[in-house]
Amino acid sequence: MSLSARIESAISASLSFAMKEPAPRKLAQALDHAVNPGGARIRPTISLSVAKACGDDKPILSDAAAVAIELIHCASLVHDDLPCFDNADLRRGKATVHVAYSQPIAVLTGDTLIVLAFEVLARAAEADPKRAVHLIKILSQATGMPNGICAGQGWESEDKIDLSAYHRSKTGALFVAATQMGAAAAGEDPESWTELGARIGEAFQVADDLRDALYDEKTLGKPVGQDDLNGRPNAVSQLGVRGAVSRLENILSGAIASIPSCAGEAALCDLVRVYAERLTPVLPAHHAAE
Amino acid sequence: MSLSARIESAISASLSFAMKEPAPRKLAQALDHAVNPGGARIRPTISLSVAKACGDDKPILSDAAAVAIELIHCASLVHDDLPCFDNADLRRGKATVHVAYSQPIAVLTGDTLIVLAFEVLARAAEADPKRAVHLIKILSQATGMPNGICAGQGWESEDKIDLSAYHRSKTGALFVAATQMGAAAAGEDPESWTELGARIGEAFQVADDLRDALYDEKTLGKPVGQDDLNGRPNAVSQLGVRGAVSRLENILSGAIASIPSCAGEAALCDLVRVYAERLTPVLPAHHAAE
Numbered sequence: 001m002s003l004s005a006r007i008e009s010a011i012s013a014s015l016s017f018a019m020k021e022p023a024p025r026k027l028a029q030a031l032d033h034a035v036n037p038g039g040a041r042i043r044p045t046i047s048l049s050v051a052k053a054c055g056d057d058k059p060i061l062s063d064a065a066a067v068a069i070e071l072i073h074c075a076s077l078v079h080d081d082l083p084c085f086d087n088a089d090l091r092r093g094k095a096t097v098h099v100a101y102s103q104p105i106a107v108l109t110g111d112t113l114i115v116l117a118f119e120v121l122a123r124a125a126e127a128d129p130k131r132a133v134h135l136i137k138i139l140s141q142a143t144g145m146p147n148g149i150c151a152g153q154g155w156e157s158e159d160k161i162d163l164s165a166y167h168r169s170k171t172g173a174l175f176v177a178a179t180q181m182g183a184a185a186a187g188e189d190p191e192s193w194t195e196l197g198a199r200i201g202e203a204f205q206v207a208d209d210l211r212d213a214l215y216d217e218k219t220l221g222k223p224v225g226q227d228d229l230n231g232r233p234n235a236v237s238q239l240g241v242r243g244a245v246s247r248l249e250n251i252l253s254g255a256i257a258s259i260p261s262c263a264g265e266a267a268l269c270d271l272v273r274v275y276a277e278r279l280t281p282v283l284p285a286h287h288a289a290e
Numbered sequence: 291m292s293l294s295a296r297i298e299s300a301i302s303a304s305l306s307f308a309m310k311e312p313a314p315r316k317l318a319q320a321l322d323h324a325v326n327p328g329g330a331r332i333r334p335t336i337s338l339s340v341a342k343a344c345g346d347d348k349p350i351l352s353d354a355a356a357v358a359i360e361l362i363h364c365a366s367l368v369h370d371d372l373p374c375f376d377n378a379d380l381r382r383g384k385a386t387v388h389v390a391y392s393q394p395i396a397v398l399t400g401d402t403l404i405v406l407a408f409e410v411l412a413r414a415a416e417a418d419p420k421r422a423v424h425l426i427k428i429l430s431q432a433t434g435m436p437n438g439i440c441a442g443q444g445w446e447s448e449d450k451i452d453l454s455a456y457h458r459s460k461t462g463a464l465f466v467a468a469t470q471m472g473a474a475a476a477g478e479d480p481e482s483w484t485e486l487g488a489r490i491g492e493a494f495q496v497a498d499d500l501r502d503a504l505y506d507e508k509t510l511g512k513p514v515g516q517d518d519l520n521g522r523p524n525a526v527s528q529l530g531v532r533g534a535v536s537r538l539e540n541i542l543s544g545a546i547a548s549i550p551s552c553a554g555e556a557a558l559c560d561l562v563r564v565y566a567e568r569l570t571p572v573l574p575a576h577h578a579a580e
Contacts, residue, residue, distance in 0.1 A: 018435040018436060023435050023441055024447065024455075025448060027435065027441065027444030028435065028436070028444075031435065075401075079398075082397065084397065085397075103374035104375055107374065107375070108444050110401065111369065111401070111404060111433075112440040112441075114405060115404060115430050115433045115438065116434050119427065119431070119434060122430060123427065125419075129415075129419040129420045129422075130419045132419075132423055133412050133422055133423065136408060136411075136412040136426065137409065137412045137413065140405050140406070140412060141409070143405045144402050144405035144409060145313050145321065145402045145406070146309065146310045146314075146318070148405065150317070150398050150402040151314055151317065154313075154316065154317030156394070157395055158314050158316060165314075
């Protein structure tokens with residue numbers, strides 16, 4: 001089975017568990033709306049790729065780790081889109097959950113997906129309770145306070161932002177969790193996979209800033225210029241478009257260099273290279289000579 | 291240490307973990323605002339009482355179970371109070387989190403408390419990974435979909451409510467989790483503790499309906515008549531005040547009868563009797579002859 005088919009099948013199995021009768025219908029549908037069809041499934045792809053590079057000796061745990069990370073990511077998108085945060089109407093080219101259903105359902109959808117992420121890991125624990133507990137610890141730290149994505153979002157309510165803590169938690173935390181959980185699912189030491197996750201996270205943040213600056217709403221499938229509107233720090237406003245592109249290239253070569261030596265090292269380097277190509281935007285003519 | 295001191299000390303330890311530097315300040319304060327000073331800490335008291343009745347051989351796990359349930363309960367209050375749900379300004383006699391801080395901070399506070407609940411259980415796993423995983427499973431089922439408190443809240447967005455599923459999930463789920471998790475923390479079979487939790491949950495629902503019908507906003511510390519306003523099912527509107535009181539008494543004697551035989555059985559019966567007295571309202575004169 002391809003990596004992508006494996007991820008979709010695992011996500012679908014976990015969702016159908018949560019949507020079982022006698023589940024309230026709208027909330028059940030909203031869970032599906034929030035998770036399917038997915039975006040690029042980048043975080044679970046990274047997690048599962050690292051698990052495979054580390055031997056993938058307990059596939060149930062590797063799958064659960066990938067699913068749990070994606071569910072947390074989807075939960076964060078649903079809550080971030082709410083009127084009190086980004087007030088976004090569109091996500092992945094379709095209506096956001098609060099627009100398609102309602103604000104109450106959107107709040108509950110995020111809550112439910114967070115809970116489901118931990119439930120998925122607990123249910124996979126029969127394969128190895130110690131590893132499962134380790135995965136739950138990593139995921140909770142990457143999601144909550146003081147260093148997870150909740151903390152990252154929390155920084156946006158502060159008058160004085162600790163920029164390094166903000167970036168590390170807002171975007172970095174889940175990418176670091178992705179590489180660490182892939183390793184931990186396969187019984188390897190997660191710490192040596194921290195740098196790869198951190199660098200990929202940084203690369204995505206810079207790439208996102210570039211897309212936000214260069215593309216229009218129709219291409220992105222979501223509103224553009226949100227960072228400028230919301231006064232958030234942004235690589236393009238700090239370094240200019242070409243500066244940001246060259247920063248992105250540096251980060252990605254650092255990511256490849258950081259991959260620990262392991263059986264699946266070559267395949268993982270290829271994966272990061274594929275992402276690197278996808279991430280680096282083709283600059284419009286007026287930026288080329290900037 | 292008294293039960294209550296033990297609960298407060300465990301809650302306080304888990305919160306200070308989440309509020310550590312470099313946590314964003316407002317979100318950190320809001321976590322404390324949402325959890326302290328607490329209400330009656332009923333769910334953790336039940337959970338810890340059952341753990342003690344079952345031998346309490348791993349106090350770290352018993353404490354973690356009690357804290358995790360209370361954090362989930364507090365999270366649900368913060369989100370339920372939001373303008374898109376109950377739109378409540380007051381909770382436990384003080385401003386609700388979205389009024390004291392902001393809606394974004396209130397959404398994040400609920401999210402963070404949910405995550406922290408699972409993190410607390412995962413951190414206590416060193417005492418016994420298998421029991422910890424069991425606790426995480428019980429808590430996730432009681433919180434998420436299709437049978438947890440998220441499902442319960444989700445039913446309020448449906449045109450046709452499955453009343454039995456609604457009550458079981460909305461109020462019952464966390465009480466059942468409280469008795470089950472107390473037992474599981476002490477290594478006992480949680481299933482034989484299900485009925486006690488379910489009956490206590492039912493009793494609290496009826497008592498809440500009675501308080502809502504009989505008392506004023508100042509006494510309650512929160513807005514009254516919310517069920518009528520929001521069109522929710524209610525024991526008083528179905529049975530009348532005296533009918534609801536007699537239903538409450540029946541439920542509580544059933545709860546006492548359901549307690550499995552164990553070393554701490556007598557102490558636990560006393561606890562339920564104390565709750566029974568506190569729960570049963572003194573009827574105002576005009577209701578006495580109703």
